[in-house]
Amino acid sequence: MLRYLTAGESHGKALVAILEGMPTGLKLDVNKINAELKRRQSGFGRGRRMQIEKDKAQIISGIRKGLTLGSPIALLIENKDFSIERLPKVTCPRPGHADLAGLLKYGFSDARNVLERASARETAARVGIGAICKLFLNEFRIKLSSKVISIAGETDLQAMKEAILKAMANKDTVGGVFEVVARGVPVGLGSYVQADRRLDGRLAQAMLSIPAVKAVEFGLGFGYAEKFGSEVHDAIYYNKDRGYFRKSNNAGGIEGGISNGEDIVIRACLKPISTLLHPLDSVNIVSKKRALATVERSDICVAESAGVVAEAVSALVLADALLEKFGADNLLDIKKAYQDYQKRIR
Ligand code: EPS
Numbered sequence: 535m536l537r538y539l540t541a542g543e544s545h546g547k548a549l550v551a552i553l554e555g556m557p558t559g560l561k562l563d564v565n566k567i568n569a570e571l572k573r574r575q576s577g578f579g580r581g582r583r584m585q586i587e588k589d590k591a592q593i594i595s596g597i598r599k600g601l602t603l604g605s606p607i608a609l610l611i612e613n614k615d616f617s618i619e620r621l622p623k624v625t626c627p628r629p630g631h632a633d634l635a636g637l638l639k640y641g642f643s644d645a646r647n648v649l650e651r652a653s654a655r656e657t658a659a660r661v662g663i664g665a666i667c668k669l670f671l672n673e674f675r676i677k678l679s680s681k682v683i684s685i686a687g688e689t690d691l692q693a694m695k696e697a698i699l700k701a702m703a704n705k706d707t708v709g710g711v712f713e714v715v716a717r718g719v720p721v722g723l724g725s726y727v728q729a730d731r732r733l734d735g736r737l738a739q740a741m742l743s744i745p746a747v748k749a750v751e752f753g754l755g756f757g758y759a760e761k762f763g764s765e766v767h768d769a770i771y772y773n774k775d776r777g778y779f780r781k782s783n784n785a786g787g788i789e790g791g792i793s794n795g796e797d798i799v800i801r802a803c804l805k806p807i808s809t810l811l812h813p814l815d816s817v818n819i820v821s822k823k824r825a826l827a828t829v830e831r832s833d834i835c836v837a838e839s840a841g842v843v844a845e846a847v848s849a850l851v852l853a854d855a856l857l858e859k860f861g862a863d864n865l866l867d868i869k870k871a872y873q874d875y876q877k878r879i880r
Contacts, residue, residue: 535862536854538663542611544653545618549611551659553666555857556596558604559865560670567591570665570842571611571658577838579698579708581831583655586615591662604863609662613655621646626816628827630808637819645819645828654745654836657843664846667853673865674856674872676718678849680841683801685710698835705811709746709804710837714844716852719787720872721778721795721879723855732791733855740847741802744840749803753786768796777880793855800848804840807833 535555542549571589589611596607624645627633636648668678683689686697686708694710701708724733734752741750758766768780780796787798809832816827860871 536667536850536857538660538850540656540659540663542613542656542659543618543650544613544655545615545621545650546613547616548613549656549659549662551609551663552606553596553609553663554606555854555862556602556604556607556666556670557857557863557865557868558602560602560666560673561600562593562597562602562607562666562669563600564591564593566669567593567609567662567665570661570668570846574658574661574839574842577836577842578695579702579833579835579837580839581833583615583831584833587613589658607663607666609659611658611662618646618650624649624828624830625819626813626825626828627819628808628810628830629814629816630805633828634819643819649830652745654843657744657839657846660850661843661846664843664849667849668845670853670865671849671856673869674718674720676716676852676856678714678716678845678852680712680714680845682837682841683711683713685835685837701806702834707807707810707833708835709806710835711801711803712837712841712844714741714798714800714802714841714848716787716798716848719793719795719798719852720856720859720876721793722875723793723852723859724788724791726790726792733793733851734786734788734791736851736855737788737798737800737848740851741800741844743847744802744843746804746807746836747802747840748805751786751801752788753799754784755786755801758784798848798852800844802840802844804837807836809833 538553540551568590575584592610594608594610596605627645632648632652633645637645685694688694688697725731738750766784768782768785772778783796787796809830813827818825860868
């Protein structure tokens, strides 16, 4: 079983992640992790914080001489903006953010205590351990990528940029749709035998755990609702070189909660970032009087970065599912089981 926890506040000392269940013998290069952290920080529409931070991971445990030991891998990413103790109170919760529900749930009188952990800054930690999972998946020629599909309904690159610039000029924010594709995933990850083992269910949970994601679809997704079965199901073919294959992939690589060997294609919708420079109406939680929501430094659009985060959380799920299917502990044993299985299903 692969499992992880993260810790850290947005303006705390550091972000930490512990990943347990990686097998022994995986080559870990910190530069590969840092390259993913850098990708997460870039993208058109990110805020000033991203110019302050230069996210770099330190590998605290779990490796020796560049190879994983099978013991928990701890990563640490320092926050340059470590200012949590001096930041002001937040008493006018931002609509769309965790502020109000968090305040009420935990009994705080300062939404700072909520937003510091609810912040998407936490995703840096997950991108760090997701990068390790990507290295593991690469050993099986499984590759993940992501791209932005639309911003404010625009699909053309220039129009998407203009929508972000317009939001910026209007002191507004904007959401969008991004896509993650996993190529080279073998048939047979996940299972229909129990609800919590369905691969699409597990990936959907991972997608929805990314802050601001409000909807997820696989393959044709909502498009299925408009068609007849004969138009959308992916007919099955076989030839000696390829084994079983499909000419279409409306299923997005998953049938019956199991990967079917085609690319796994996931799309997710991001709501516009909820911190607005032109704030919406809110209520001061001390006076209970009408007030404008608190303004915090934030981003305008995070669609590109969210794609990078989505690759990471998908890699965590796929690595877990692969370990379940082919065994744990030692990378060579797992590769052997993987090759034997590939032979059998031909
Ligand atoms: C950050 C994501 C956003 C940023 C944050 C860093 O988090 P949130 O979900 O709270 O809007 O705004 O940076 C700040 C809070 C700041 O000080 O600018 C990230 O992805 O690292």
